[in-house]
Amino acid sequence: MSRSFQSSRKKLSLTVKVTALLISAVVLPLVITVLGSELILRPTLTAQAATQMGNDAQAHAQAIDALLVARMQDVGFLGQYFAIQRYLAGKEMFKQQALDELALGYRLDPNYSTWTLFDTQGTIRLSYPAQPGLRGKYVVSPAIMRQLRGVNKTRISDVYFDYTTHMAFVDIYTSITDANATLLGFGRSTLKLNEIWTAVNNETNAAPGSYAMILDGNGVRIAYTNSDTTQLTLPPALFKAITPLSPQVQQRINDENLYGNSRATVDVLADQNLAQKVQDAQATPAFQFTPALQSEPFQAYGVKCQVIPWTYLVFRPVNTITGAATQQNTYLILIAAVITLLAALVGFFVGRSITQPILKSVAFLRKSSQLLNELASNEQVTSTEQRWIVETSQTGLKSVQYYAEATGVAAHKLDAIGGELLQNWERLEAWQTKQGLEQIVTTAKYIGSAAIHQERSSKSLATAIRVTMQVTDQLVSGATSATEASTQLEDVIEQLRQVVGE
């Protein structure tokens, strides 16, 4: 395993390794940045957006509270005006002044549509600037009248819709009592929700794709960002409930003609996730989900109003929140790609500049190695020849010694045969003399043969001497090659020194 790994590493050239190191050195910080973006920037952006949206929703909810409290204050104070109280107490002479005071209240906000006084039975006594219409089958909802029985009681109705003005409105009621806390009647201002709808519609300015809605206490969307800037059409989700309404609530909606449904049942555009968040008192105000009518995840933030059971919700597409991080990552990846290319090129050239002298040195070494191999081979041949020379010389020498000894024996034998013949010349018979002569001839022949063999041995020795001369030449040649190889190795060392900088 490790061997195969090592062998695979060995296959990587130095250029590739240098290039890889450069790329790593350049790309690694970018990779860390991208990781940081994913681990920190994206959650931070989401948190920042949630904070921003929270501030936005909080500001709007506070503005709604402030608006409604101010309008409650208007009707509450006007209900304490002297002429109004006297008129409701039955003093007809105060009618005009009471009407003037209703007009004064009406002028407090351009979004007031009517100011009305009712007696304790809910019958209209006075109205400015015109007689108000019915609220479903009632002039005043009996439930609201029950809530208003007491001193300084103020209530805000659920939301109605006026198809003539194409605008939602609420009724703000106050109880009107005299100094003795005797109920004299009720005052009502009808407030169009222009400002609130405008604020909700303007939510698109917060960020691309963002929108807002207001849910009332019944879970009905009473304001919803309208993409139709002409406002001629209403948003599809407007006045639709997020969960099915109870039969009692539906009945009250029908009876009071709430939400402009012409006393029909309120449609449900279900949004269970939203309903769960809104109904859960412990739920965090910031959350992510895919709202009804949307096809992508949204960051949402909901704030409950204080003076009315409304929840102001702002929504922003998650991808617009994290867009900066995504864009940054895209840029980083592009930068990484470009830098990787540059690093690869730089690495290639740097690697080349490092490896080229090394490769040249390797070539020299290879050449030296060949020379040394050649030298070794020659040396082997030389040594074989030398062995042969030695063996040949030894053989030749032995032959010379042998034939010298044989010649000496033969000469001694000739001396002995000649001396015996001389001493016994008279007494020897002819056959004996002949035998002696024949032995002399044989010995002479033997000496002749020994001379021939000796000559052959001499020739062998001569050859050996010639070969020895050749071997000597080869040794000289080998020494020259070794010197050349040594010189080349010194060059290689010098080049490697230059590479490593020593």
Next chain:
Amino acid sequence: MKPFGNTRSIVSGMLLLATILLAACETGMNASINLPIADGGKGCTKVGILLPETTSSDRWETKDHPLLVQAVNAAIPGVQIDYTNARDSAAIQLGQAETDLAKGDCILIVGAHDSVAASAIVAKAKARHVPVIAYDRLIQSKDASYYVSFDNERVGQLQAQYIAKHYTQYQKNDAVNIAMLSGSQTDTNALMFSKGAHSVLDPLFASGNLKNVYENFTPDWNNSTAQAELETALSDQTNNIQVVYAANDGLANSAVTALKAVNLDGKVLVTGQDATVVGIHNILMGKQNMTVYKPIVQEVQSVGGLVKAIYAGTDIAALTHGATIATFDGGSIPAILDMPLSVERDTIASTVIADKFIAKSDVCTGVPAGTAGVC
């Protein structure tokens, strides 16, 4: 030698370093700021004073500011005071309150620019158990701790009573026409003034002796707007207006300017409030008939007494005498309501001058010597 032998170690080290740095960043970002929690003001030595404006009336900077600082210093030994003025902006005032709370102020004295919007200040203060004294102007929040002001309905009544007493002197035909400049509807005090005035004037309207030809609330007490409003009313009535109910001296001065343009200055009954230099000067010049003097010293002393009681943790019932004021979210706020005084030409010397509320030198410029025994 292995050229890449330590690569993995280096990469691991860098990642570890990056992780530590990122974790440090994360910790830094999530670190919450611990804001101080007050103990309902008891033992408090840091007090925030927030006043509403500088334009419609000079009282806030020339009177309330120095007197409040003096009163709070007297109430709490060694107290640190943070003073700010909202310069006609509810948003600025909220920001100033948040800053004060962040600095650890443990009692807030708020002269609200907007009675409803200031409820946000109360909510933030309540979260830190910081009591809020609604100074001069009611804050529409049941969580406001105390309310110190003048009896504002009484202010309107004093203005209307002057009209009721003198309107006949200006009668030309059957009825006397009145125009009413009632102040800012976002200021609860203005509604109280109006309610008090109507309690006196409505019977006269009903009887036909006095005819209400124009009545409006002037946003932000804006003097220029008030002048334009009266100019419109004069035009609509062909200058047939004998009485101008102006809720304060700033509006009254605007009314005088509008009347002067049609040569009616000094010929129309004009009310006012606050006993400002301009208002008193106009009275001395015969162009304004009355003002309502709310001895700010008295109001500030009430605040001082209240702050002292909060600091000491003593019962404040002796200061409020059980008085409360209702807010529109069902609250009932303990209140100290000081009594205002009506100031006319012949009572200037005995009231605002005697109290050194205004210096003679400030109001006598251009006024004939001997006028009203003042100049």
